[in-house]
Each structure stands twice: as structure tokens, then as C-alpha cells.
Amino acid sequence: MAASKTAARPGSLKKYREKRDFAQTPEPSGRKERSPKSRERLRFVVQMHRATRLHYDFRLEADGVLASWAVPKGPTLVPLDRRLAMHVEDHPMNYRDFEGNIPAGQYGAGSVIVWDRGTYSLVEGDDPATEIAHGKIKFVMYGKKLHGEFTLVKIKAREGEHGEPWLLLKDRDEHADPKYDPADHPESVKSGKTLADIARNPRAPTWQSKKLAKSASRARRSPARRDPIPRPKNLMLATLVDEPFDDPEWLFEIKWDGYRALCTIEDSQLALVSRNGLDMLVRFPELRELRSAFASLPVVVDGEIVSLDAKGRSAFQRLQESQKKPAGLTYAAFDLLYADGADMRSKPLEERKALLERLIRDTDLVLYSKHVVGKGEALFEEAHDQRLEGIIGKRRSSTYQERRSRDWVKIKTGHEQEFVVGGWTEPKGSREGFGALLLGVYEKRGLRFVGSVGTGFNAKLLREFSSRLRRLERKTSPFVNPVVARAPVHWSSPELVVEVRFSEWTRDGYLRQPAYLGLRPDKPAKDVVAEVPVHVEP
Incomplete structure (x- = not known):
């Protein structure tokens, strides 16, 4: 198929509203939002939708709306695998939170889950609406399931074909996976539910207005409305880079030299588990006291078990000795995955860290991993002078991804x-x-x-x-x-x-x-x- 150069520019919700009766459907009526500055991260959502047929709704923020495509086979990480993507009407920005059931007789009737969401940035150009109008958009995705560089390109319709066909392609990069199948990952990143779970509860769409969502986040969630406690199979890992840098969009922390461990406290039961599933409480029973170290339960925290010297420096060799001499044994907490009934993994890193700092009680057993904003080079020099292992850089807006990511980087002093x-x-x-x-x-x-x-x-x-x-x-x-x-x-x-x-x-x-x-x-x-x-x- 030959490429087709022009397409409708995103930015109107007229067709979206014409197709829906908002007295009957739980979908949001929405409104056009103000476009962010081009240098900022843009938002995306992919919704799994069982209507007449199962498909995936692929939506990119552009000019205050969600430019949308229906992808029958779903997005993929298989490099250069061409996926048909039919361009459909723009959706409102708050549709990215919609998860529930569209009643029979309404447009798009069926069940919907938030299959993936996150942010994206442009590879070419500085305005996504303009790129889409030109018939091609190249972008990098930072989602929970989808990562790396993708291309959407408009193609000519076949004779007799209705609609506006595009192709969605995964470009070759370190995130490509030739064995990837979206059907292997059927759960919602918002609720952990599947389409079948949503279909079994037809009266309970999980979308709520921004005002209600803010109100709910302020108050302690009731057990019926709490998100399921995350049990990640993998932790977020940093990519090694060659030199320190300054950037106001990044924050920088000291790289702790210890055992990475996920801390989960639920119903006063504590689990402290390493990356490969080892129970670290067997090795360090003193850390059982972590169950009383946080002001709100249940809670899931990512951090590092370290052994600190008198100057607060960690060293892996001391940690090995501390199995018999636990002086200075500390849990350095640097990220928050769950708190107060809410799954925090889709929240920006800075928001997660701010809440984490407030949750840590006054105890010597837990150390909040402090950071500086923008000043990576100065922190690296300090780490080098103190003979520390290095520093970690983290994009301030990054979500928590259960994989190695370039949103987190590490710079070593040796x-x-x-x-x-x-x-x-x-x-x-x-x-x-x-x-x-x-x-x-x-x-x-x-x-x-x-x-x-x-x-x-x-x-x-x-x-x-x-x-x-x-x-x-x-x-x-x-x-x-x-x-x-x-x-x-x-x-x-x-x-x-x-x-x-x-x-x-x-x-x-x-x-x-x-x-x-x-x-x-x-x-x-x-x-x-x-x-x-x-x-x-x-």
C-alpha cells in the first residue's frame, strides 16, 4: 500500500458527541483541554474494547483531545510488524480513565478496560496534531506495557474500503520483542481487571469525574473502592549511561550499594523480597520491625537494604558482614507503589516520592532516599569524592515500569x-x-x-x-x-x-x-x- 500524505487534523469532539447519548452511556461527555507545551510529555491510553469484535483503541493526546485509532490485532513490540489502525473520531482527554460497560443499543456497546497508559514524546516535529494531519507521526512511548519508538502512518484505502486506514509499526530499538503478543497481557493497568471481570459487573463503570477522583484521593478509600495491591513480577531498573548531566526535568539520588528489595505490608504482615524472590527477612530478621515504620497500611515500597557507616555511606561488603553484625542496617526507601488504597504506579515519580516521605515514621530503620532536582553533575562529583558507587537519575514525570527503562539511568564512579x-x-x-x-x-x-x-x-x-x-x-x-x-x-x-x-x-x-x-x-x-x-x- 502506498502512503497517503494528508489526514484530518485532531481537535474536535463534534463527531464524538453526535454518536453518543450521554443520558444512556457512562462514557464522559468531556471537553477539549488546553494543549500542553510541545516540550512536555504528552499522554496516551490504549483501551481493550470488546464490542462487535475485540479490538484495541489506541489514543494519543493531540491539540487538547485524544486522537484515536481502532487496532483490530492490538499494538505489538514485534519490530516492523504492520498493524492495521483505523482512524476514528477524536475522544475527550478524560476518556483515558474510562473503564466499564457501554450499554446495548449505544455506539460501541461492550466492555472496556484501560489496557495501557502513560506518556509519549515526539521523535519528529513539535506538534502531534500537525504530524497526524501530515499523515505520519513518529513517537516514543513510556507506558506500563508499551515502550520505545513507534510509527503511525496513513495509507491509501483499498478500492471499496470505508474509513481511513493507517498502519501502526514498532520500530527497531532495545524495547523490541519478537515474541510479544498483547493477548498475553489481558489485565487492566488501572484496576487489574480483565474484560470478563468488567462484563460480570455491568452496573459499575469505573470511570469517575476529575472532581470525584480528587475527592476520593483525599479521603481514605473504603475497602470496596480500593485498588488491588500490586504484586509486580519485576522491579523498575535503571539503564547504565556514560556520564552525568544536568536537566531540570530529572531528579538525582545517590546510588545505594546493597540488596534491592520490595517491601509489602498488608494486615500487619510484612514481606521483604529480593528481585529473584528471596525472603530477605531470613537473612536480616532485624528488619521485621519495618511493619511499624509507615504511617499508613497497606503499603508497597521499593528500596534497598543497606549497611551505613558513621558518615551515612553504604557499602555492599559491609552489608555481607552485617548478616552477623547488623550495625547500621537500614532500609533506604526510594519509591512508592501503593498507599492508602491507591495503586501509585501510574502517578509521576515526584508525586510518589512526596507521599512516601510523608508516610515514613521517625525511625532509624527506614531512610528516605533524598534527591536533588536538575543538578546531576554536582551530585556525581560529591559521590565520587565520597567514594560512593554512583548516582541514579530519574525522570520526574516517570511512571513505575516493571522493566529496565531509560526513564531511570545510573552513572557509576567506577x-x-x-x-x-x-x-x-x-x-x-x-x-x-x-x-x-x-x-x-x-x-x-x-x-x-x-x-x-x-x-x-x-x-x-x-x-x-x-x-x-x-x-x-x-x-x-x-x-x-x-x-x-x-x-x-x-x-x-x-x-x-x-x-x-x-x-x-x-x-x-x-x-x-x-x-x-x-x-x-x-x-x-x-x-x-x-x-x-x-x-x-x-
Whole structure:
């Protein structure tokens, strides 16, 4: 199909209102809103809609309304997979909150859920309405399910075809996923419900006016109206970048050097779980007192278990020692996923952090992770001077995404990262246990050998680690490339993860001057890849 260059400019709700009887449908009548400045994040929503046929309504903020397309097969993360998108009437901005049932006999009758929502920014141009009118819009999505660069392009209709056909394409980038199917993710990002759940409750549309929503957020929600407590399978992770930067749209925090853990307190029951599902209360029973550290329950908080010195600095090696000497053991809280009956993940980061700070009681057990706005370079210099691991930059408007995102970035003061242990060498001379650990990172082909580490171990660590290794011993190499070693080699199943400091990567992709820092039982081995910094444009 050839591209068609022109389309109607978004900005009118006339057709939307003509098609609906607002005395019969729970849909909002809405009004055109004032357009934000072009440099600001624009909003989007994708609604799953079971009408005559199941389809997905794809809506982008443009000129104070939601420019809308019906996508029969739904959006995808499969690169360059062309999805038909039929351009339909503009919808009001408050339609992005609509979730419920449109009665029989009304336009679009059926069930609707908020399948995804978030913000987007333009790749080309500075006004989305103008780009749409020209028949093509390229944009980057920052949703809970959809991420990365997409293109919508108008095409010529086939002979006899009614309507205005477009194509929705996922562009090639780090967010592309050739196995992605929207049908595998049927839940609402707003309520956690499916279309079937909504259909079973035909009298209860979940849309409410902005005024009512604000009123409800001020008061404590009744149990019947509370959002379900989120139980994320993954935590939001930061992308490594090459240098610090200043930007008023970003806030910056110290990078904590500890165990990442999600804290959930419900009915006075506390769960403190690592990224790979370990119960951290078994390792640090002192943290059971967290159940009384927050002013409102239930609550879900993201943070890091750290061991602080007298100057308030965290170090991973001290944390390992604190399993028997828990002095300075603290939970550094930096994000809020749920509070006061509300799922906070779709709220801007600054709003989540402000509420988190108010919820933390006066206790030495929880430390609120403070931040500075815009001044990343100065904070990085301070972190470097204090010999801290680095800093984290976070986009102030970012939603909480259960994946690695460029809305969060990390800038390290040195080279430290996790590696998978795939074997060991025999010790030489009077050394006991093992000579060195064989290290690897995962790539597309499998586990790639990147070097060995033999420094950083005392006699006790050598004995303890040797015992772990022998339980995992196997006959074949887990690495996809040859292993270069100066002593006889033993192979192990790639399950153990260690943290290592090193001076640099060689041109051939091997570690130079590595030193062992500690065992990382909280990190899944399959997630360990070579952390190569990218450049970010502030």
C-alpha cells in the first residue's frame, strides 16, 4: 500500500458527541483541554474494547483531545510488524480513565478496560496534531506495557474500503520483542481487571469525574473502592549511561550499594523480597520491625537494604558482614507503589516520592532516599569524592515500569557489576578451596566467558565458596566460548552471581584487574549481562 500524505487534523469532539447519548452511556461527555507545551510529555491510553469484535483503541493526546485509532490485532513490540489502525473520531482527554460497560443499543456497546497508559514524546516535529494531519507521526512511548519508538502512518484505502486506514509499526530499538503478543497481557493497568471481570459487573463503570477522583484521593478509600495491591513480577531498573548531566526535568539520588528489595505490608504482615524472590527477612530478621515504620497500611515500597557507616555511606561488603553484625542496617526507601488504597504506579515519580516521605515514621530503620532536582553533575562529583558507587537519575514525570527503562539511568564512579560463576580453577601452593572463579555474562548465544577473579577472598570465604561450588559441579562447560585459564578447570552450573570491581573492559571483551566484592543471591543469573554505558541526551 502506498502512503497517503494528508489526514484530518485532531481537535474536535463534534463527531464524538453526535454518536453518543450521554443520558444512556457512562462514557464522559468531556471537553477539549488546553494543549500542553510541545516540550512536555504528552499522554496516551490504549483501551481493550470488546464490542462487535475485540479490538484495541489506541489514543494519543493531540491539540487538547485524544486522537484515536481502532487496532483490530492490538499494538505489538514485534519490530516492523504492520498493524492495521483505523482512524476514528477524536475522544475527550478524560476518556483515558474510562473503564466499564457501554450499554446495548449505544455506539460501541461492550466492555472496556484501560489496557495501557502513560506518556509519549515526539521523535519528529513539535506538534502531534500537525504530524497526524501530515499523515505520519513518529513517537516514543513510556507506558506500563508499551515502550520505545513507534510509527503511525496513513495509507491509501483499498478500492471499496470505508474509513481511513493507517498502519501502526514498532520500530527497531532495545524495547523490541519478537515474541510479544498483547493477548498475553489481558489485565487492566488501572484496576487489574480483565474484560470478563468488567462484563460480570455491568452496573459499575469505573470511570469517575476529575472532581470525584480528587475527592476520593483525599479521603481514605473504603475497602470496596480500593485498588488491588500490586504484586509486580519485576522491579523498575535503571539503564547504565556514560556520564552525568544536568536537566531540570530529572531528579538525582545517590546510588545505594546493597540488596534491592520490595517491601509489602498488608494486615500487619510484612514481606521483604529480593528481585529473584528471596525472603530477605531470613537473612536480616532485624528488619521485621519495618511493619511499624509507615504511617499508613497497606503499603508497597521499593528500596534497598543497606549497611551505613558513621558518615551515612553504604557499602555492599559491609552489608555481607552485617548478616552477623547488623550495625547500621537500614532500609533506604526510594519509591512508592501503593498507599492508602491507591495503586501509585501510574502517578509521576515526584508525586510518589512526596507521599512516601510523608508516610515514613521517625525511625532509624527506614531512610528516605533524598534527591536533588536538575543538578546531576554536582551530585556525581560529591559521590565520587565520597567514594560512593554512583548516582541514579530519574525522570520526574516517570511512571513505575516493571522493566529496565531509560526513564531511570545510573552513572557509576567506577567499574562494578555482577557476573555469573561458571566454574573455578584449582588452587596453587598453600591456597585452599580454589584458585579463581570463572566469570561470564549472558548474550544472545548464551553465557560468554569474560575472565576470572582470584583476589578479594580471605581463608573463610575460600572455604565457604568452595563448598557451594562443589555442590554445583558439572562435567561440561556452561560457556559458549573457550575459557583461558592457567590451572586445571572445574565447571559448575551457572547459578551463583557475584559482584566484582574491575579497572576496565579490554577490547576483546575481558575484565582487567578484577577483585571480588561479594555474593549476590538477590540477583537472578539469567539477568546478568555486560553493562555497557549508553549516551543519554538530556
